[in-house]
Amino acid sequence: MNSLSLSQSFLFDHQKPSDSEGFGSSFLFASNSQKSKDNDDGLDLAENIDISPASLSTKEVKLFSGNVISLKPKVRNIQPVDQEFETESGGFMDVDTLFSKAMLRNKIKSNQKELQLTKKDNKKGTGKGNEIWAEKYRPSKFIDLCSAGNDKQYRLVLHWLRKWNSVCFGDAFENDGSVDKYGRPLRKVLLVHGPSGIGKTAAIHLMAKQMGYEVNELNAANSVISSSENSDTENLSGMLKNRIKNAMTSNNVTDNKPWCLVIDEVDSCSNNGEIIKVLNDLVYADLRSQDKNVSDDKKKKSKSFRLSRPIICIANDIYANNPGRPGRNSPMDKLRAISEIIQFKKPTSSKTPGSRGGAAMKSVKDHLMLVNKKEKVGLDNQQIGEIVETCEGDIRASLNHLQFHGRKLKSAGFLNEQHSNGINKDTQISWFAMIDLLFKRDGNLTKEQCFQNLLNLFLSGSGRSTVSSSNSHDKVIRESFNKYLDVVNFQDDSLVKPSEFSDWLSFYDNILSKPNDDISQYSALVNLKIWSLFSEINPRKIFDGESLVPNSRSLDFDTFESIKQNKNLIKTTVDQLPLIMKLTIGTNPEDYASYVLPYFNKLLHPDVSSKVKSNLNTTEQKSIEKITALVRDLDIKLENERDLETGKTLLQMTPSWDSVIYFDNQFTSLPFANLITQQQNKRQNLFPLISSELERLQMMRKAHKRPVLDSKASEEKGQKKRIKIGSSIEFFKNRYEGLSSQAENSKVSTPSETTRIWVKYNEGFSNAVRKNIGWNDIWTR
Amino acid sequence: MSLWVDRYRPKSLSQLTYHDSITQNLAALSKSGDFPHLLVYGPSGAGKKTRIYSTLNEIFGAQVEKLKIDVKTFTTSSNRKLEFNVLSSNHHLEITPSDMGNNDRVVIQDLLKDVASTEQVDFQNSQKKHRFKIVIINEADSLSRDAQAALRRTMEKYSTNIRLVLVCNTISNIIAPIKSRTLLVRIPSPSVHDISQVLLKVSKKEGLKYSTNNEDEIVRFLDNVAQHANRNLRRALLSFETLAMQQETIQTGNNLDILNLDWEIIIKNMSRQIKTNRNVATLAKVRVIFYELLAHCIPARTILKTLLFELLGLFDDTSIIEGLVELASVFDERLSLGLKSIFHLEGFVAKAMVVMEHGS
Secondary structure (H helix, E strand, C coil), X not given: CHHHHHHHHHHHHXXXXXXXXXXXXXXXXXXXXXXXXXXXXXXXXHHHHHHCCCCCCCEEEECCCCCEEEXXXXXXXXXXXXXXXXXXXXXXXXXXXXHHHHHHHHHHHHHHHHHHHHHHHHHHHHCHHHCCHHHHCCCCCHHHCCCCCCHHHHHHHHHHHHCCHHHHCCCCCCCCCCECCCCCECCCEEEEECCCCCCHHHHHHHHHHHCCCEEEEECHHHHHHHHHHCCCHHHHHHHHHHHHHHHHHCECCCCCCEEEEEECCHHHCCCHHHHHHHHHHHHHHHHHHHHHHHHCCCCCCCCCCCCCCCEEEEECCCCCCCCCCCHHHCHHHHHHHHEEEEECCCCCCCCCCCHHHHHHHHHHHHHHHHHHHHHCCCCCHHHHHHHHHHCCCCHHHHHHHHHHHHHHHHHHCCCHHHHHCCCCCCCCCCHHHHHHHHCECCCCCCHHXXXXXXXXXXXXXXXXXXXXXXXXHHHHHHHHHHHHHHHHHHHCCCCHHHHHHHHHHHHHHHHHHCCCCHHHHHCHHHHHHHHHHHCECCCCCCCCXXXXXXXXXXXXXXXXXXXHHHHHHHHHHHHHCCHHHHHHHCCCHHHHHXXXXXXXXXXXXXXXXXXXXXXXXXXXXXXXXXXXXXXXXXXXXXXXXXXXXXXXXXXXEECCCHHHHXXXXXXXXXXXXXXXXXXXXXXXXXXHHHHHHHHHHHHHHHHXXXXXXXXXXXXXXXXXXXXXXXCCHHHHHHHHHHHHXXXXXXXXXXXXXXXXXXXXXXXXXXXXXXXXXXHHHHHHC | CCCHHHHXXXXXXXXXXXXXXXXXXHXXXXXXXXXXXXXXXXXXXXXXXXXXXXXXXXXXXXXXXXXXXXXXXXXXXXXXXEEEEEEECCCEEEECHHHHHHXXXXXXXXXXXXXXXXXXXXXXCHHHCCCCEEEEECCHHHCCHHHHHHHHHHHHHCCCCEEEEEEECCCCCCCHHHHHHCEEEECCCCCHHHHHHHHHHHHHHHCCEECCCCHHHHHHHHHHHHHHCCCCHHHHHHHHHHHHHHCCEECCCXXXXXXXXXXXXXXXXXXXXXXXXXXXXXXXXXHHHHHHHHHCCCCHHHHHHHHHHHHHHHCCCHHHHHHHHHHHHHHHHHHHHCCCHHHHHHHHHHHHHHHHHHHC
């Protein structure tokens, strides 16, 4: 009764008895303090101090019984469990109560967790619109990763990363030729490149995590911050070096995982020159230390630097030149030289045949479909397909597209019928919708009306913006070029239309090459011409595998890429040529591609009957000598390379010209595979011969050098001897003393050596101080 | 010096074998002591550079063969650093403008100014009074209009100190003012006979064995080799060396298959296909091939030219031949003006098919 009334009064005193928990605690506290008051003043005091360190105002309350007690305001953050525990801390504890308390505590904890979780969820729910889907759906597990046709590349990356296990995690390794003696891959830097938005960064991050690394990212943004803070440019590369070195040697502090250094956007970093220089330095320092360790394994191992963490660089264009530095001095060249290169590819269009392209595209679509479902955008498969086509397989762009245009697609209708009817003219027609438009004719209207509609579209309507932006217009023309053969094939299979079209294409090309000309405003005419030539009332859908040109859309891009690659190859070859050869053959890359390199290749691969030199006849021996000279002049390296796919060992000459020389199509004299095997067979014989010949030459050169060296050395030795004998006056003094001591010992006899003194005298000193010195002069000193 | 192209390159004017009238002119030029600006043009493998260096050799002596590579740096208008390799000796320097991309104007101007401002001091043969330095510009036809315009003034201004030698394949891309300021020297391709004489000489020096001792037969065989190399001496020498490498004694019979280049075979097969199957499907196939050829850095105009000659070989009808040649010339122009080679190559094939259709 007493305690109850007490608690009530307590409640009244406190205006805010908000929730049940608070009530409970206040109740407990009140009764508790009452008890303690009755029992022990000291405890009360202690509790006061315990519970409310800050001095709180107490209140005097008169009870019915006449007692006056002082009340303290409740402290709310006291947990009831603790309170109970406190009260019983003096005696033994009951196991049951302890257990129940523990249970209670756990329950509270879990409840709190749940509460927090729901709160977070709510937050996410409200902030949904703010998050970009491309970030939101960034894959977090390997399984989530959208393959997009890059499965093979993923495997290669994982393969490369796995080779680091022995260094980073201390696994055992097998030396099968693809790793060095520490079990690291031969090339210490991995360079991943490919067009933007296909998940390079995401994939690399994921895979590094998958393999147990912590990613340490360096990108265009954070690598420059350091430079702006510290404008001292000399320090900069040192700082970078330190940073990279730290990442190389340490583990993450929190979970002790080894770092994996990921350098994103190497090609577009403003200071990529420095980054690459640092990498280069590190790799070469590593190489040096390796060499040193071979020679003296025990000595100063601690000092020599060893790369011990994987470095992965990501770039869009590995042939990028710094705009100011054309050609051979671009930093990317250096990077390429030291790194293992893996190219990520864009998923190719689904309209082209080939299982690879189709599957890649499908995986992207499935990925988008998933997002579509999760976000309840409600697009169907075809629309998703269109989005992917518009973005040309760029997954990130597709996601953005889906997020920001998705609703509109649904409501306004994205399909081109609406456009051609004149509705919704403000928006731009996407380029592939334009293509459909160009190859289609409305059956309900006459040809003139259709043409008029189209003309209006280009002059004032939505078509104008598509055409006026050269980028999208180029896509339209290119795609029409890819498509028209198929269309004509089904129409009448005559060649009149293609030949007429070629004139218009050249007109377009003319505009393209002179972008600032007045004529460029007429570029839309090409589209009209396409329509009048190829349009049909019911255009046939061209399905996968039916197209006359396989992979037509990616063909153009692939060609562009390989032209770049081959040009670069030729350039490096030409740069390596000895000067005199450069003079005779010239530096024109086209000459090299069309006949110089093919003939070089033929020269380097004669038929040889045996691997052993002694078995060869004289002409073959001669040709081997010649090849060897050529190999040395051209600075070709003979290498064994292991193909990851097939596991076969290939004999390679680096630089390898195969991509320039060999063709792979139906019109070649021999199939591509035959050519390669033929080449390999020849190399089987040739390589040992050439390398032994190279060694022989080296020996010969050494042998040729040695006599010269020897004679020089002996000459020097002789000189030294003579100098030792008679370099200064000291000598004479010594001689004198020696002689005098000898004289003392009454053994005055000068050996025949003394004559040498006179020879020496003429040699070392200039004639300016020449003076005849006789025996007497010496003795009288 | 392992290749025959290197080993048997003439070093002086007296060693040159063909185009005697040109050689005499050059000799006269070098004797006169003065030297005009030169514009040397002609097809590749005709011996342009060889003649230039022989002339320089005549003027300055063997020192011009002592080459070294300098790296020069330039600053462009946008304050970017340009690094650029220059091949040079004491008396001349050689540049290739295609190395410098869009900045060729700046580089040419700065470089020439730089060279011109330091007067050539030569104590040893001062009696000869060669107070100028030679600047050889390779691939002058790929110089941009701007660069050419910059050249024309520089050529006059610094003419006391430098002499330019422009080397190019055609002069159609060179602007008229430059043509008028230079002495044009055309070096045509050597005739088949010229080349076979050179090859004969080389084979004698190398001590090659032939399957016959009949001199005429050997010459006929060498004529074939020369013909096969499209009268390009450099190519002829390379291919001849390849041939000699493969066989101990050279069979003068008809086996030049080993010299065939893959891309030429491809174009040959393609031309047959074009003749027999004139339809859109072929056009599609041909496009794929064109893409591959382009990817292998075979220049589009070379493809067009080779294709034309292969096609011409397949027809006897003069009207078709006329039509094809006319088409080819039109498309050659389009190729050199435009950027998208594939459009024009395919266009040529389409139109050629139409011409064949009408002719036959």
